[in-house]
Amino acid sequence: MRNLSKSKLIAFRQCPKRLWLEVHRPELREDSAATQASFNVGNTVGDVAHQIYDPAGKGVLLNAQRDGFGEVFKRSAELLSASQPIFEAGFAIEGALAFADVMLPIKRGGKRVWRMVEVKSSTSVKDYHRDDAAIQSFIARNAGVPLASIALAHIDSDWIYPGNDDYSGLLKECDLTEDAFGREDVVSEWIETAHKTVEKKAEPKIGTGEQCSSPFACGFFAYCQSQEPQAEYPVHWLPSIRANALKALVAANPSLDMRDTPDELLNELQQRVKSHTLSAEIYFDAESSAEALKAYKLPAYFLDFETIQFAVPIWKGTSPYQQIPFQFSIHRLGRTGKLDAKAFLDLSGNDPSKYFAEGLIAVCGSTGPIYVYNASFEGARIYELALRFRKLAPDLLAIKDRLVDLHPITKANYYHPSQQGSWSIKAVLPAIAPDLSYEALEGVQNGGMAMEAYLEAIHPDTTAVRKDEIEQQLLAYCGLDTFAMVRLWQFLAGRNDFQF
Numbered sequence: 001m002r003n004l005s006k007s008k009l010i011a012f013r014q015c016p017k018r019l020w021l022e023v024h025r026p027e028l029r030e031d032s033a034a035t036q037a038s039f040n041v042g043n044t045v046g047d048v049a050h051q052i053y054d055p056a057g058k059g060v061l062l063n064a065q066r067d068g069f070g071e072v073f074k075r076s077a078e079l080l081s082a083s084q085p086i087f088e089a090g091f092a093i094e095g096a097l098a099f100a101d102v103m104l105p106i107k108r109g110g111k112r113v114w115r116m117v118e119v120k121s122s123t124s125v126k127d128y129h130r131d132d133a134a135i136q137s138f139i140a141r142n143a144g145v146p147l148a149s150i151a152l153a154h155i156d157s158d159w160i161y162p163g164n165d166d167y168s169g170l171l172k173e174c175d176l177t178e179d180a181f182g183r184e185d186v187v188s189e190w191i192e193t194a195h196k197t198v199e200k201k202a203e204p205k206i207g208t209g210e211q212c213s214s215p216f217a218c219g220f221f222a223y224c225q226s227q228e229p230q231a232e233y234p235v236h237w238l239p240s241i242r243a244n245a246l247k248a249l250v251a252a253n254p255s256l257d258m259r260d261t262p263d264e265l266l267n268e269l270q271q272r273v274k275s276h277t278l279s280a281e282i283y284f285d286a287e288s289s290a291e292a293l294k295a296y297k298l299p300a301y302f303l304d305f306e307t308i309q310f311a312v313p314i315w316k317g318t319s320p321y322q323q324i325p326f327q328f329s330i331h332r333l334g335r336t337g338k339l340d341a342k343a344f345l346d347l348s349g350n351d352p353s354k355y356f357a358e359g360l361i362a363v364c365g366s367t368g369p370i371y372v373y374n375a376s377f378e379g380a381r382i383y384e385l386a387l388r389f390r391k392l393a394p395d396l397l398a399i400k401d402r403l404v405d406l407h408p409i410t411k412a413n414y415y416h417p418s419q420q421g422s423w424s425i426k427a428v429l430p431a432i433a434p435d436l437s438y439e440a441l442e443g444v445q446n447g448g449m450a451m452e453a454y455l456e457a458i459h460p461d462t463t464a465v466r467k468d469e470i471e472q473q474l475l476a477y478c479g480l481d482t483f484a485m486v487r488l489w490q491f492l493a494g495r496n497d498f499q500f
Contacts (some may be wrong), residue, residue, distance in 0.1 A: 067115045104116075443470070
């Protein structure tokens, strides 16, 4: 009998077919960039946990990939007789194995026992974390570990980094001992059933559904979807599927076609998407969109931010997962139709926040609408900057008050079948301005790539030549975002008197 790792058992809990494929067809797995990024974040948080739980540096870090499972299991058993923290200790029983993030020795009744801490990069305890803890504690206890308790340590999003590599308050613990220890029979059943799944010669017949993305995005989704009939007009193109009846229908029929979706279950916007997608006809209420923009006079500004976030903050005064703006692009359209572009980009590696705020104030003037595409995002970042830099707050909040969101105006008045139910700027732009293309950009073509490029640019090992390349790519990408808004405004406002 093979030993299934905790991660394999968690995969089984999500979907038995996922477990089977991980064991028998691992080559079919395609993890997204977002999934890989989450792995990297987890590793970073894990590294900091060593510092937090072993400030004296007396602990032992084990490495199964380097030394092999057998050696780590043996070394872990030996270290349980010592009195020092253990990181990545390994334990195995018949049918299952697990590695503990943190093992801490404590005294109970004059005897040495152990406290296990599982470290997560999330900001709260999730249901699957409880499954995780139950599996970990089951394997450890049945392997003979005198385990007194188990806790989950997650990111405290309210914590503010004081600087000087002091991360002592980054993690918040939640004790899960009672719940985890009380589910031994359940975990035993999971292990038994998981093995029966793995032993099957053919993959389980399970269709795609909500389990494909919850609690994790499954790397086998593309494969599983390819095995199913594909709708020509997928029901998932319908926006905001929230009504219970429609959600239930979609959950029961993942491959449902919009043509087979009852109209009585759809709201007005969903009806519009269905009707115009199936008819291949554009919806555009030109009069209404122009009226919505009529009150805003020139000069006007078109603004877009790029931000970075760190689970483990690197700049003093910032919090975990706080969105830190490092770049903006702004186009200014004058009354005569003259269009000027300016930008801010800080690739120094230092906290860009204050210089960003000062630069924003300098280029936004004091009057005129500031168009954005999703005002809640830019507005929230400006408000956060105002909280951090009180002297700049009046000017920043005045900018925030001038924001005008083009997204709801577009959504209410325009839909092209090519949008496939999305009103992201990248979905709308090819329809209203086909001469512009994000795909034509070199290097950076979306927000995720912008964050990756920024991290590469500020890394100390990045050469000056490469850093210059990244700078030009980021400027081009963010600049296209704001020029796209200029063209969108022109289209919605019916201002064909301007040529850009």
